[in-house]
Amino acid sequence: MEGDIAQMGQFIGAGLAAIGSGAAAIGVGHVAGNFLAGALRNPSAAASQTATLFIGIAFAEALGIFAFLVALLLMFAV
Amino acid sequence: MADEAKGGIEIHPMDQFIVKPLFGDGAINWYTPTNVTLWLFFAVVAVTLLMVVGTRGRAIVPSRSQSVGEMAYGFVYKMVEDVAGKEGLKYFPYIFTLFMYILLANFLGLIPMSFTTTSHIAVTAVLAGAVFITVTVLGFVKNGAGFLSLFWVSSAPLVLRPILAIIELISYFVRPVSHSIRLAGNVMAGHAVLKVFAGFAASLGVFSFIPIFGIVAIYALEVLVSAIQAYVFTILTCVYLKDALHPHH
Amino acid sequence: MATETTGGTEAAGMPQLEFSTFPNQIFWLVIALIAIYFILSRIAMPRIAAVLAERQGTITNDLAAAEELKLKAVEAEKAYEKALADARAEASQIVAEAKAEIQADLDVELQKADAEIAAKAAESEKAIAAIRESAAESVKEVAKDTAKELVAVLGGKADAKTVTAAVNARMKG
Numbered sequence: 001m002e003g004d005i006a007q008m009g010q011f012i013g014a015g016l017a018a019i020g021s022g023a024a025a026i027g028v029g030h031v032a033g034n035f036l037a038g039a040l041r042n043p044s045a046a047a048s049q050t051a052t053l054f055i056g057i058a059f060a061e062a063l064g065i066f067a068f069l070v071a072l073l074l075m076f077a078v
Numbered sequence: 079m080a081d082e083a084k085g086g087i088e089i090h091p092m093d094q095f096i097v098k099p100l101f102g103d104g105a106i107n108w109y110t111p112t113n114v115t116l117w118l119f120f121a122v123v124a125v126t127l128l129m130v131v132g133t134r135g136r137a138i139v140p141s142r143s144q145s146v147g148e149m150a151y152g153f154v155y156k157m158v159e160d161v162a163g164k165e166g167l168k169y170f171p172y173i174f175t176l177f178m179y180i181l182l183a184n185f186l187g188l189i190p191m192s193f194t195t196t197s198h199i200a201v202t203a204v205l206a207g208a209v210f211i212t213v214t215v216l217g218f219v220k221n222g223a224g225f226l227s228l229f230w231v232s233s234a235p236l237v238l239r240p241i242l243a244i245i246e247l248i249s250y251f252v253r254p255v256s257h258s259i260r261l262a263g264n265v266m267a268g269h270a271v272l273k274v275f276a277g278f279a280a281s282l283g284v285f286s287f288i289p290i291f292g293i294v295a296i297y298a299l300e301v302l303v304s305a306i307q308a309y310v311f312t313i314l315t316c317v318y319l320k321d322a323l324h325p326h327h
Numbered sequence: 328m329a330t331e332t333t334g335g336t337e338a339a340g341m342p343q344l345e346f347s348t349f350p351n352q353i354f355w356l357v358i359a360l361i362a363i364y365f366i367l368s369r370i371a372m373p374r375i376a377a378v379l380a381e382r383q384g385t386i387t388n389d390l391a392a393a394e395e396l397k398l399k400a401v402e403a404e405k406a407y408e409k410a411l412a413d414a415r416a417e418a419s420q421i422v423a424e425a426k427a428e429i430q431a432d433l434d435v436e437l438q439k440a441d442a443e444i445a446a447k448a449a450e451s452e453k454a455i456a457a458i459r460e461s462a463a464e465s466v467k468e469v470a471k472d473t474a475k476e477l478v479a480v481l482g483g484k485a486d487a488k489t490v491t492a493a494v495n496a497r498m499k500g
Contacts, residue, residue: 051161051313058310062256065263072270076092077340095342097352108350115351118359125363129371136378138385144378151375171368179363199343200352266343 010074017071024064031056089277091270095197113193114201117186121195124182150178154312161316165323172212173319176205177312184265184304188297197265199258206258209315217322228325257314264307268300463498470494 035053039046100111128150132143140148154174158166180196187194195201217225229246231239275293279286342348474490 051157054306054310055313055317058260058314059256061264062260065260065267066256068267069259069263072092072266072341073344077344092341097342097345097348106348106351108354110351112348112351112355114348115355118355122359122362122366125371126366129367129375133371133374133378136374136381138378138382140378147371148375148379151372152379171364171372174372175360175364175367178367179360195352195356197343198352200349201356204353204356262343 010078014071014074017067017074020067020070021064024061024067027060027063028057031060089274091273091277094193094269094273095266097198114195114198117183117193117195120186121179121183124186125178128182129178150181157313158316158319161313162320162323166316166319169319173312173315176209176315177308180205180261180311181305181308184308185301187265187269188300188304194265194269197262197269199262202258202262203254205261205311206254209257209318210254213318213322216319217325220323221325225322225325228321232326253318257311261307261311264303268296268303272296272300467494467498470498 031053035046035049035056039049097106097112097114099106100113100116104110106112128143129147132141132147135141135144137144151174154177155167155170158170158173162169183194183196186192187196217228221227229243229250231242231246234242272293275289275296279289282288471487471490471494474494475487478484478490
């Protein structure tokens with residue numbers, strides 16, 4: 001019986017950690033959306049900033065990947 | 079993968095990442111040829127095919143494969159030059175090696191039934207750790223103690239500087255962690271999701287074809303992610319290199 | 328899962344965290360990376376750099392050749408224009424010369440004609456003057472005679488001198 005409770009805890013924790021992926025999605029969307037808004041305002045400067053865009057997206061996404069990793073650890077490694 | 083005894087959905091999304099010996103069933107020593115070895119070898123072969131065999135014509139007007147090789151070369155060259163500056167071009171061969179390996183390993187991993195070497199934290203940690211150590215050593219060799227000014231944000235108010243220095247220091251040491259886990263995590267997540275979708279098929283009976291649409295969509299996304307993660311890994315390497323060469327904010 | 332292992336080496340948790348496989352992966356990865364590095368830096372990159380440089384050179388050469396051809400074309404156009412201008416100038420000079428010649432001829436002819444006309448006019452004037460003279464003489468004679476006759480008819484004695492004077496005065500008036 002304790003095993004079942006521990007399992008439930010794992011799954012609930014994994015599900016909660018997976019929320020972080022959604023939060024990262026919000027962050028990535030924020031970065032990309034703001035880039036697009038700025039790019040439409042000043043299209044000539046947009047091309048030079050795509051590298052910055054990808055770096056920003058990568059940083060935002062890394063945290064989501066961390067959350068996903070926590071979920072995976074809870075599911076499979078604990 | 080817990081409750082096989084209860085007869086629920088059997089999905090083993092992580093089984094594709096298991097490292098197995100190529101021959102026999104023995105223990106995995108450091109020298110044992112495994113599926114990792116095989117797919118690393120395939121990555122080397124792919125690099126050779128693209129960059130050596132593809133460009134053997136040395137044509138002024140390039141053939142298709144030569145054009146792809148030149149495009150990759152020019153792309154990374156321009157990236158290094160733009161981000162790290164002219165001095166960074168000295169390290170272009172190393173960065174290009176990283177880029178070509180990650181890109182082709184990612185793409186090879188997308189072949190069904192293949193093994194994705196870049197999905198393993200051991201692999202990406204070696205890549206990111208090598209970048210981190212190289213960049214740190216390079217920073218101290220090039221700038222001496224001046225490299226520490228990377229952590230001393232001189233444009234901030236004086237009171238804030240110690241706090242910022244601590245934050246900068248922490249973020250500096252988190253770099254290799256996020257650098258490696260970003261790549262492995264992205265690749266692993268995509269492949270695991272593919273497996274999860276495929277696992278649904280078993281329990282859907284007549285409608286087991288439906289997950290195909292999901293798999294196709296995820297697969298397309300994975301192709302994109304493969305290229306973008308190679309790009310991101312490379313450009314972050316360039317950014318770290320720039321910090322080592324010009325630590326002053 | 329901590330609670331179970333499904334059959335030996337199979338899927339005990341995350342394969343990524345199977346630390347026993349790490350030395351193996353790292354070893355082969357380092358070998359692969361070194362292989363890729365040497366393949367790229369010894370064979371592929373010099374080759375691609377050479378091809379790119381050669382292409383750049385070819386493009387530059389072609390551009391230079393095109394520039395030269397363009398210059399030649401401009402020169403040819405200039406020469407053509409110069410020839411055109413020369414021809415035009417020559418033509419206008421010829422026209423001017425011809426005009427001047429004709430003008431000279433014309434002037435000479437005109438002068439001659441003028442002189443002839445002037446001579447003829449002088450002659451005619453002389454003739455007219457003579458005619459007029461003789462006519463005036465005749466009129467005077469006729470007037471004198473007529474006046475004498477009239478005076479005689481009217482019963483006067485005509486003094487020749489007086490009559491002549493009167494007629495002269497009348498003729499002048």
